[in-house]
Amino acid sequence: xxxxxxxxxxxxxxxxxxxxxxxxxxxxxxxxxxxxxxxxxxxxxxxxxxxxxxxxxxxxxxxxxxxxxxxxxxxxxxxxxxxxxxxxxxxxxxxxxxxxxxxxxxxxxxxxxxxxxxxxxxxxxxxxxxxxxxxx
Amino acid sequence: xxxxxxxxxxxxxxxxxxxxxxxxxxxxxxxxxxxxxxxxxxxxxxxxxxxxxxxxxxxxxxxxxxxxxxxxxxxxxxxxxxxxxxxxxxxxxxxxxxxxxxxxxxxxxxxxxxxxxxxxxxxxxxxxxxxxxxxxxxxxx
Numbered sequence: 384x385x386x387x388x389x390x391x392x393x394x395x396x397x398x399x400x401x402x403x404x405x406x407x408x409x410x411x412x413x414x415x416x417x418x419x420x421x422x423x424x425x426x427x428x429x430x431x432x433x434x435x436x437x438x439x440x441x442x443x444x445x446x447x448x449x450x451x452x453x454x455x456x457x458x459x460x461x462x463x464x465x466x467x468x469x470x471x472x473x474x475x476x477x478x479x480x481x482x483x484x485x486x487x488x489x490x491x492x493x494x495x496x497x498x499x500x501x502x503x504x505x506x507x508x509x510x511x512x513x514x515x516x517x518x519x
Numbered sequence: 520x521x522x523x524x525x526x527x528x529x530x531x532x533x534x535x536x537x538x539x540x541x542x543x544x545x546x547x548x549x550x551x552x553x554x555x556x557x558x559x560x561x562x563x564x565x566x567x568x569x570x571x572x573x574x575x576x577x578x579x580x581x582x583x584x585x586x587x588x589x590x591x592x593x594x595x596x597x598x599x600x601x602x603x604x605x606x607x608x609x610x611x612x613x614x615x616x617x618x619x620x621x622x623x624x625x626x627x628x629x630x631x632x633x634x635x636x637x638x639x640x641x642x643x644x645x646x647x648x649x650x651x652x653x654x655x656x657x658x659x660x
Contacts, residue, residue: 460625467623482656486575486603489596489625492653506652513649516642517628518618 389519390416390439394426394455395473396447403500404442404473407507423450427458430465438519443490445474445481453481456488469519471510521650523550523575526563530555530585534611537636538578541643557591564601575655576605580632581621582612589617592624603656607646 395401401419408417418435420426426443427450429435441459445452452472459465472485472493485493494510497503525547529535535553542551552570554560560579562568577595581588588608595601608621611632618629633642 467625469625469627477654479657482654483603486605486656489603489627491605491625491627492649493655494652495654509645509648509652512645513628516630516645518631519622519629 388415388438389514390418390435390437391442392418392420392426392429392435392439393442394420394423394447394452395442395444396421397444400444400496403503404507406500407504410504411508411511413507413511422447423452423455423458425449426455427462427465430459430468431462439468440514441468441470443470443472443474445472445476445485453484453488456485456490460488469517521547521550521576521647522655523650524552524570524572525550525576525578526552526554526560526570526574528554528557528560528577528579528586528588528591529609530583531580531611533636534580534632537639538643541640542647544640545643545647547647556585557587560591561594564595565598573600574604576607576650578607578609580610581608581617582610582614589620589624592621592626596624 393401393404395404405417418429420429443452443455452474456470459468470490472490473496475496477495482493494506497506527535527538542548552563552574554563563570564573579588579591580586592606595604606626608626608629609632621629633639
């Protein structure tokens with residue numbers, strides 16, 4: 384099951400959001416190793432450089448400097464060694480074009496960051512339940 | 520909120536009944552469609568029995584005899600109007616080759632069916648809750 388083994392790469396440029404994810408993980412007792420990349424370029428470097436061990440999943444923001452989430456996804460899906468990684472988008476972008484592009488690149492889910500932290504904790508709890516059913 | 524039709528591809532009667540029962544309690548009865556194999560599923564996605572709007576969620580048992588699951592997944596991923604479908608593989612048997620092929624086709628999850636029927640509601644509830652926290656793109660014109 385995912386939650387015991389998997390390493391999670393969080394691709395997120397906003398430090399407050401990184402902190403919120405860490406807090407929501409700890410509130411939900413999620414103990415997977417968490418790696419953080421500040422943008423798509425950094426994420427690709429970490430994945431290709433073996434910094435994030437297998438198996439791994441990615442939590443991806445959309446709006447980021449240097450290489451945004453959609454650009455990152457495109458490059459990742461073209462890379463033979465990375466293309467099968469499960470990606471969960473977690474973003475404040477409610478743009479339909481971002482959703483369409485993300486699903487066309489086969490993300491496993493597109494989650495809008497709720498405005499309140501309590502709701503965010505609840506979303507992460509739901510995500511944890513879903514991960515507990517998934518095999519890799 | 521789930522704003523999508525859901526297609527279930529499975530030919531095991533017990534499993535289909537369990538899914539029907541759970542989804543009916545969860546309030547998804549009206550958006551649920553069933554196919555017994557890959558050909559029937561394709562007919563419901565692109566053929567004579569085409570479901571409208573196209574389902575954004577597909578559940579499939581790729582290891583069931585009589586269902587060419589990987590073939591169907593490949594066709595879906597190659598089709599411009601279908602490639603974005605969220606595919607959840609739900610299976611009761613192990614087949615490492617099918618599993619790795621499915622994961623390479625970027626399924627949203629590879630899940631084991633609950634063995635006991637009384638666990639199946641919990642299983643589908645978790646899926647349902649997950650479908651409720653994710654966003655969906657608006658309908659294609």
